[in-house]
Amino acid sequence: MNSTSDILIVGAGLAGAQVAVSLRQGGYEGTVGIIGDEPHAPYDRPPLSKGYLRGEVGRPDLALKSDDFFGDTGVELVTGRTVTEINPADRMVTDDNGERFGYGQLVWAAGGSPRRLSIPGAELDGVLSLRSLTDADRIREAAGSARSAAIIGGGHIGLELAAAFRHWNVPVTVIEAQDRLLARVTCPIVSDYYHSLHRNAGVDVRLAAGVDELVGEDGRVCGAVLSDGSLLTADLVIVGIGLVPNIQPLARIGASCSNGVDVDSDGRTSIAGIFAVGDCANREHPYAGGSRVRLESVPNATEQAKIVANAILGQPQASPAPPWFWSHQYDTKLQTVGLLAGHDEAVVRGDIGSGKFSVVYLRNGVVIALDCINNVRDFARGKLLVQEGVRTTADAVRESADLKFILDSVGAA
Numbered sequence: 001m002n003s004t005s006d007i008l009i010v011g012a013g014l015a016g017a018q019v020a021v022s023l024r025q026g027g028y029e030g031t032v033g034i035i036g037d038e039p040h041a042p043y044d045r046p047p048l049s050k051g052y053l054r055g056e057v058g059r060p061d062l063a064l065k066s067d068d069f070f071g072d073t074g075v076e077l078v079t080g081r082t083v084t085e086i087n088p089a090d091r092m093v094t095d096d097n098g099e100r101f102g103y104g105q106l107v108w109a110a111g112g113s114p115r116r117l118s119i120p121g122a123e124l125d126g127v128l129s130l131r132s133l134t135d136a137d138r139i140r141e142a143a144g145s146a147r148s149a150a151i152i153g154g155g156h157i158g159l160e161l162a163a164a165f166r167h168w169n170v171p172v173t174v175i176e177a178q179d180r181l182l183a184r185v186t187c188p189i190v191s192d193y194y195h196s197l198h199r200n201a202g203v204d205v206r207l208a209a210g211v212d213e214l215v216g217e218d219g220r221v222c223g224a225v226l227s228d229g230s231l232l233t234a235d236l237v238i239v240g241i242g243l244v245p246n247i248q249p250l251a252r253i254g255a256s257c258s259n260g261v262d263v264d265s266d267g268r269t270s271i272a273g274i275f276a277v278g279d280c281a282n283r284e285h286p287y288a289g290g291s292r293v294r295l296e297s298v299p300n301a302t303e304q305a306k307i308v309a310n311a312i313l314g315q316p317q318a319s320p321a322p323p324w325f326w327s328h329q330y331d332t333k334l335q336t337v338g339l340l341a342g343h344d345e346a347v348v349r350g351d352i353g354s355g356k357f358s359v360v361y362l363r364n365g366v367v368i369a370l371d372c373i374n375n376v377r378d379f380a381r382g383k384l385l386v387q388e389g390v391r392t393t394a395d396a397v398r399e400s401a402d403l404k405f406i407l408d409s410v411g412a413a
C-alpha cells in the first residue's frame with residue numbers, strides 16, 4: 001500500500017468496502033487504501049448465522065466484491081493488520097506491526113466486537129461468539145460433535161443460531177435475561193410469536209434467567225449455573241449478548257463518543273479529517289427525530305457509507321431512507337422498517353396464527369415503524385408509510401386490505 005492514501009479506510013467490512021465503491025462510482029480519482037484486521041477481503045456477515053452456518057451458502061458466495069475489484073479500481077487492500085493508534089496532528093495511523101500509514105482523510109469503519117461475559121468460566125474452551133467468518137467456522141465445527149448447546153442472549157443472532165442448532169438436530173437452550181425474547185428490538189406481540197416459533201421447533205427457552213457461572217471439565221465447558229442455582233448441561237455455549245463498538249483509538253484521541261463514535265449528518269466525527277461509518281458510528285438520525293442512534297444493520301452501513309462518500313466528493317446528500325432490517329429463522333422472514341421506540345399503539349394486521357402478519361407502530365397517529373412477518377407486501381407499502389410519516393388510525397390500519405388506500409390518501413402509492 002502507498003505509505004500515504006488520500007482516503008484511508010480502517011475496517012475491511014461492509015461499510016468500509018462501500019465507501020471505496022461509492023467514491024470510485026462518484027468519480028473520485030485520488031488514492032484509496034483499506035486496512036482490515038481479518039485475513040479476508042470484505043465479506044457479507046448476515047449469512048454467517050443463516051445459510052453459511054447451515055452449509056447452504058459457500059464461502060465464495062460471501063465475497064462482497066469480486067477478486068478483480070481492488071486491482072481494477074486501484075483501491076489498495078491490506079488485510080491482517082489492526083490499526084492501534086491515530087495521530088491526527090500528523091494525519092498518520094499506526095498498525096500492530098508498528099507500521100505507519102498517512103492519510104488525507106480517514107474513514108473509521110471498524111464495526112464492533114461481541115460483548116464478553118464477565119463471569120467465571122467465560123474463557124473455557126467451547127464458549128464461542130459469532131461475528132466473523134472464523135467464528136462461524138468454529139461454531140459449525142463444534143456443532144458437529146455437540147450433544148447439547150446453550151445460547152446466552154435471545155436477540156436476533158442468538159435466535160438465528162438456535163434455528164441452526166435445531167436444523168442440525170442438536171438440543172439447544174436459549175437463556176434470556178429479559179422477560180421476553182427480542183425485548184430490545186420489538187413489541188411483546190412479536191416477542192411472543194418468536195417464543196412460540198422456537199418452542200415449537202424444540203428450543204428450550206428460559207426467560208428472566210441469568211447465568212452466574214460456566215463450569216468445565218479439563219478446561220472445556222460442560223454446563224452453565226443459572227441464577228436460580230440450577231445447572232444446565234451444555235458442551236457448547238454461544239454468547240450473543242450484543243456488540244461493543246470498536247472505537248478505542250478514536251476515543252483515545254478525544255473524539256466525542258457516547259454509544260459508539262458520534263458523527264454528524266455527513267458522517268464526520270468531532271476530529272478534523274476523520275469520518276466514521278457503520279456499526280461503530282452513533283449518528284443523528286432523521287427517523288429518530290434527530291436524536292443519536294447506533295444501528296447495526298446492512299442497510300444502515302450501506303447508507304452511511306454513501307453519505308460519507310458524498311461528503312468527501314462534495315456532492316449533495318440523498319434524502320434519508322427509513323432504517324430497515326431483516327432476520328430469517330426457520331421459514332419465517334421478518335422485515336422491520338422504521339424505529340419503533342416511543343410508539344403508543346401497536347396494531348396487528350392479519351392472523352398471527354397463520355404465520356403471516358404485521359404490526360404497525362403509531363405515535364400520535366403517525367406510522368413510525370412496522371414489523372412484517374412473512375409479509376413482503378406490507379413491508380414494501382410500510383416503507384412508504386414510514387417515509388411519508390402518514391397520519392392514520394388504528395382501525396384504518398387494521399381494516400385496510402393492503403395499506404394501499406392509506407398511501408393513496410397522501411398520493412404516495
Ligand code: FAD
Pocket residue numbers: 010011012013014015016035036037038044045046047048049081082083084109110111112130131132157246277278279280295296297298299301324325326327328
Ligand atoms: P463490520 O462488517 O463488522 O466490519 C468492520 C471490520 O473492521 C471487521 O472486519 C473488523 O474485524 C475490522 N476492524 C475492527 N477493528 C479494526 C482495526 N482497529 N483495524 C483494522 N480493522 C479493524 N444485518 C442485517 O441488516 N440483517 C441481518 O440479517 C444481519 N445478520 C447478521 C448476522 C451476523 C452473524 C452478524 C455478525 C451481523 C449481522 N447483521 C445483519 C449486521 C451487519 O452484518 C452489520 O451491520 C454490518 O456488517 C456492519 O458493517 P460494518 O462495516 O460497520 O462492520
